[in-house]
Amino acid sequence: MSNVHLINHPLVQHKLTLMRRKDASTNTFRTLLNELSSLMAYEVTRDMPLQDIEVETPLETMTSKIIDGKKLVLVSILRAGNGFLDGFLNVVPGARVGHIGLYRDPNTLQPVEYYFKMPQEMAERDIIVIDPMLATGNSAAAAVTRLKQLQPRSLKFVCLLAAPEGIATLQKAHPDVPIFTAAIDRELNEHGYILPGLGDAGDRIFGTK
Numbered sequence: 001m002s003n004v005h006l007i008n009h010p011l012v013q014h015k016l017t018l019m020r021r022k023d024a025s026t027n028t029f030r031t032l033l034n035e036l037s038s039l040m041a042y043e044v045t046r047d048m049p050l051q052d053i054e055v056e057t058p059l060e061t062m063t064s065k066i067i068d069g070k071k072l073v074l075v076s077i078l079r080a081g082n083g084f085l086d087g088f089l090n091v092v093p094g095a096r097v098g099h100i101g102l103y104r105d106p107n108t109l110q111p112v113e114y115y116f117k118m119p120q121e122m123a124e125r126d127i128i129v130i131d132p133m134l135a136t137g138n139s140a141a142a143a144v145t146r147l148k149q150l151q152p153r154s155l156k157f158v159c160l161l162a163a164p165e166g167i168a169t170l171q172k173a174h175p176d177v178p179i180f181t182a183a184i185d186r187e188l189n190e191h192g193y194i195l196p197g198l199g200d201a202g203d204r205i206f207g208t209k
């Protein structure tokens, strides 16, 4: 699979295994997700462009590197994407945050947007779309389609777990958008859950079940 980046750092894999356990408490699950998303953020931002600036140290002036361009935008796909946010913001505290909410129309089964709030001047920014679970890929593809209308400088999609079906859907719609994930699981079940997966990420993050 081209343009799919598997983040197989041992700490990421270890924490993901602990999160999959059905007896992990809400607190444990959330804490692990927080730690894991910081580790993933570090990998995902590895190629951010840099520029040289002049810095005065206490001893002399030097040329040093700083991240180039406008502030990065993290776009959370509601609601589980919010569980990914804090860990990312620990690594890139200056990032702006956008939110997009989509639900699946029961008749057409197509994603329908119910919320969309983004920072200003998106055309000059790099966007990282975050959602822990890439399941059918329909919401992810719809979110990316919508964000592309704002003509950002770049777009990446980051999830914790991906199903092969979700990767195929997102890549078919947006082959130019790199996907970062900590694991690619076996398949989706008939209800659209990832197998073996970790259950409903939103419920596990927010303790709603």
Ligand code: URA
Pocket: 080, 133, 135, 192, 193, 194, 195, 197, 198, 199, 200, 201, 202
């Ligand atoms: N969303 C989830 O939270 N879990 C899945 O397995 C699939 C989609």
